Amino acid sequence: MRYVRGIYDDAGSKVSNLDDDNRPLGFYSPFDGYRLLTIDVDPSSVTSSGWLEYTSLVEKYQISDEAYDKHNGTFRKFKEKISSQNPSAFEPKITDNYMEDVCTNIKVGDRCEVEPGAKRGVVKFVGKAESPKEE
Structure with missing residues (x-):
């Protein structure tokens, strides 16, 4: 089998080629968040037609x-x-007017924290936002 292999950091930059089959993975010192990429480039391999990746080719x-x-x-x-x-x-566990019930306790100027992300700020608007208009 022939493979193209590499280790990529969490930003997507290539850190190293995995080109020596005799070395353990730890030799390349991957950190948490790193991604291992292995691509089978053998034209006679079962993966060459893509049927392992493209489930649309599999009979259901x-x-x-x-x-x-x-x-x-x-x-x-x-x-x-x-x-x-x-x-x-x-x-359904959430009623149609769920957001109205939540908004009764929120007013413009209140302090708030956005989840996920734990960003803090001040409420600038309370109400239903209009849907974007399609052009």
């Missing part, structure tokens, strides 16, 4: 609803059982 297994319903232990039967015991189990 399909089953009819009637055949699926004959199986025990499916998610559909589990969902039906839970729904019969607790009809509200699969209802």
Whole structure:
């Protein structure tokens, strides 16, 4: 097999070629966040046609609803059982007016912290933003 291999840092810059099969990976001193890249360039390899990466080339297994319903232990039967015991189990947990309820306690000028990122700031607007207009 023929491979092109390398180690890349967290910024995407190539740190080293992995060109000696006799050396352990630790020889190249990879740090946390580094990425290992291995590309099989052997034209007779099973990966050469891309069928391991491109799932659109793989024939998908399909089953009819009637055949699926004959199986025990499916998610559909589990969902039906839970729904019969607790009809509200699969209802949306967040109401349509959820943001209105949240916004009643927020006013312009309040201090806030954005998550993720822990950036702090001041509230400048409270309300529903308009959707961008398509051109």
